[in-house]
Amino acid sequence: MDAIDFGKFVFVKCTVYRGAFSDERVFEVPEAEIDDQTGYTGVAPLHYFQKQDANPFSASEPAPGQNLPGMLAARMISNGGDKARVAIPDGEGITVPLALLAKRTHAPHVSL
Amino acid sequence: MYLSDRDLELAIDDGRLIVDPPTKIGPTSIDLHLDLVQEARVWDTEKLSRHNREHGLSDLELSIARCNYGKMSELYLKQPPTEQDASKELDCKVFRRDDAIIVKPYGFVLWQTKECVGTPEESPEFICFIDGKSTRARTGLVVHLTAPTIHAGWSGKVTLEIANLGPLHLVLKENDVIAQITVAKITSPPLESMKQAGSVTQGQTNVGGATLAS
Numbered sequence: 001m002d003a004i005d006f007g008k009f010v011f012v013k014c015t016v017y018r019g020a021f022s023d024e025r026v027f028e029v030p031e032a033e034i035d036d037q038t039g040y041t042g043v044a045p046l047h048y049f050q051k052q053d054a055n056p057f058s059a060s061e062p063a064p065g066q067n068l069p070g071m072l073a074a075r076m077i078s079n080g081g082d083k084a085r086v087a088i089p090d091g092e093g094i095t096v097p098l099a100l101l102a103k104r105t106h107a108p109h110v111s112l
Numbered sequence: 113m114y115l116s117d118r119d120l121e122l123a124i125d126d127g128r129l130i131v132d133p134p135t136k137i138g139p140t141s142i143d144l145h146l147d148l149v150q151e152a153r154v155w156d157t158e159k160l161s162r163h164n165r166e167h168g169l170s171d172l173e174l175s176i177a178r179c180n181y182g183k184m185s186e187l188y189l190k191q192p193p194t195e196q197d198a199s200k201e202l203d204c205k206v207f208r209r210d211d212a213i214i215v216k217p218y219g220f221v222l223w224q225t226k227e228c229v230g231t232p233e234e235s236p237e238f239i240c241f242i243d244g245k246s247t248r249a250r251t252g253l254v255v256h257l258t259a260p261t262i263h264a265g266w267s268g269k270v271t272l273e274i275a276n277l278g279p280l281h282l283v284l285k286e287n288d289v290i291a292q293i294t295v296a297k298i299t300s301p302p303l304e305s306m307k308q309a310g311s312v313t314q315g316q317t318n319v320g321g322a323t324l325a326s
Contacts, residue, residue, distance in 0.1 A: 009233070019182075020153050020189035021224050023269045026182045041182040045228070045268030075233070089266060
């Protein structure tokens, strides 16, 4: 199976939680594989996220204790055809199904 | 090679270095300020104790190998108590008084910088290092604990791990100049790290202890 060319910059579909700081969100990717475990939860600055409709999260989203579907900015490391390995903003590398990826045409954090 | 003031300015001007909002540039460093007072956070040890007791674990034990900071931060970080509430707690070392956070000896608080700092994702040229301010350090103030590096290609507000190792009660306020970054040029844009390539942590085993927020 030929790998879909997503390019270097991608989004990973994830679940977004409020997190501890107003400028930071917690993300969860249940399908992610890392080391010998499945499922990954991490933290990243707010500007690495967007909602699935491509709009940014507002300062009040998600509400405390709630979560929303979202997209996390990531960088492609390798694309194996059905799964890809991507680098995420907290410095980790995770393997995810291609179905979780979307192309990213802009770097969201060059300048705020 | 560390950047001097003129190179810092040039790098900011052409977008190779992100410092937003702009702040004072010193001879070889850039000052960073504390964010809003309501952004200060402390660990909710009472809630963590409760969780551990419910799971048959020792009160405040934490397995570093198994804890997940993302889940932990969501569940166990909170704003510091007010001075009035703190007076009811046994041995409370961090509390809020009006627009200030008071950090008693051995108190620990997480607080972000007002500035978003770092380097662009595409072809980063620098890494940054967080450091304290020398005169403030003499009071016993520590602004980062063992994690001073902002890696190439990352940008954001920096979370400071603030501790008071001195004998005084330190008063911290929004906009206080509390830290600085120095910026070093890297020899070339980084390839994917060993960690991201999946080789470093493979084969590691968990060592037991509390599993938080599971």
